[in-house]
Amino acid sequence: MKEYIVKVMEISDVTHNVKKLHLEKPEAYSFKPGQATDVAINKEGWKDKKRPFTFTNLPDDEILELTIKIYDSHNSVTKAIGGMKKGDELILNEPWGTISYRGEGVFIAGGSGITPFISILRDLDRKDEIKDTMLIFANNTSKDIIMEDELADILGKDRFINILAEEKTEKYHHGLISKEFLEKEVGDFNRVFYLCGPPPMMKAVQEQLNELGVDKNAIVKEEF
Numbered sequence: 001m002k003e004y005i006v007k008v009m010e011i012s013d014v015t016h017n018v019k020k021l022h023l024e025k026p027e028a029y030s031f032k033p034g035q036a037t038d039v040a041i042n043k044e045g046w047k048d049k050k051r052p053f054t055f056t057n058l059p060d061d062e063i064l065e066l067t068i069k070i071y072d073s074h075n076s077v078t079k080a081i082g083g084m085k086k087g088d089e090l091i092l093n094e095p096w097g098t099i100s101y102r103g104e105g106v107f108i109a110g111g112s113g114i115t116p117f118i119s120i121l122r123d124l125d126r127k128d129e130i131k132d133t134m135l136i137f138a139n140n141t142s143k144d145i146i147m148e149d150e151l152a153d154i155l156g157k158d159r160f161i162n163i164l165a166e167e168k169t170e171k172y173h174h175g176l177i178s179k180e181f182l183e184k185e186v187g188d189f190n191r192v193f194y195l196c197g198p199p200p201m202m203k204a205v206q207e208q209l210n211e212l213g214v215d216k217n218a219i220v221k222e223e224f
């Protein structure tokens with residue numbers, strides 16, 4: 001497996017526990033919106049600890065961008081990445097991943113499961129192909145919503161639906177995604193559904209979509 005050593009050019013906060021990294025792009029490195037790669041820190045003791053992360057920028061940008069939720073547990077790779085500085089190095093592999101765009105539809109993301117959709121939505125926006133694309137974004141609280149302003153700009157207020165499990169406010173829906181919630185917000189189920197998030201959410205939403213008549217083949221998914 002080919003490996004690329006890349007330098008961190010910039011690291012900044014996206015939310016209280018999500019960081020954005022801009023990386024040097026190796027020559028001729030290319031990926032499709034939605035794809036990820038295996039990443040390790042180029043430092044003794046970390047080189048074999050590979051974790052998958054998704055590119056959130058556009059393929060023809062001059063840099064690579066990763067958007068990473070930091071888990072604060074002992075020895076987690078994301079915690080070590082969160083502590084990296086400009087000039088530190090990562091090891092990347094070739095891009096891979098099951099999420100790719102198959103046409104206009106409904107994107108459903110939980111937490112950092114938004115990452116494969118960021119590049120896809122930025123790409124659609126750039127090509128002026130957002131049309132009726134809808135995003136349902138599930139988080140615990142409003143401070144967990146990744147890139148809220150940019151997503152609202154891309155999709156418009158009516159097609160960007162946020163639901164929060166642990167916070168009740170006027171501005172967002174409250175609770176977990178349910179069949180009734182999907183029925184009310186989505187209406188038309190004869191569309192492509194894109195699903196990415198933690199395993200319990202993925203399992204629940206797939207069952208709900210199946211009950212609402214969505215064919216398994218119409219669901220493009222990746223478990224985080």
Ligand SMILES: Cc1cc2nc3c(=O)[nH]c(=O)nc-3n(C[C@H](O)[C@H](O)[C@H](O)COP(=O)(O)OP(=O)(O)OC[C@H]3O[C@@H](n4cnc5c(N)ncnc54)[C@H](O)[C@@H]3O)c2cc1C
Nearest residue numbers: 036051052053054067068069071073076077078112115224
């Ligand atoms: C194809 C693919 C692409 C991905 N892209 C991204 C991305 O762009 N950005 C991003 O932030 N993440 C992404 N992930 C998830 C990411 O790979 C994991 O969060 C990461 O591997 C955690 O590694 P760690 O060593 O920090 O945590 P570990 O040491 O493995 O775990 C630390 C703690 O966090 C918990 N934990 C770890 N991962 C998750 C999770 N996903 N959900 C809930 N709890 C978890 C564990 O239970 C544990 O308690 C992607 C996953 C896949 C499969």
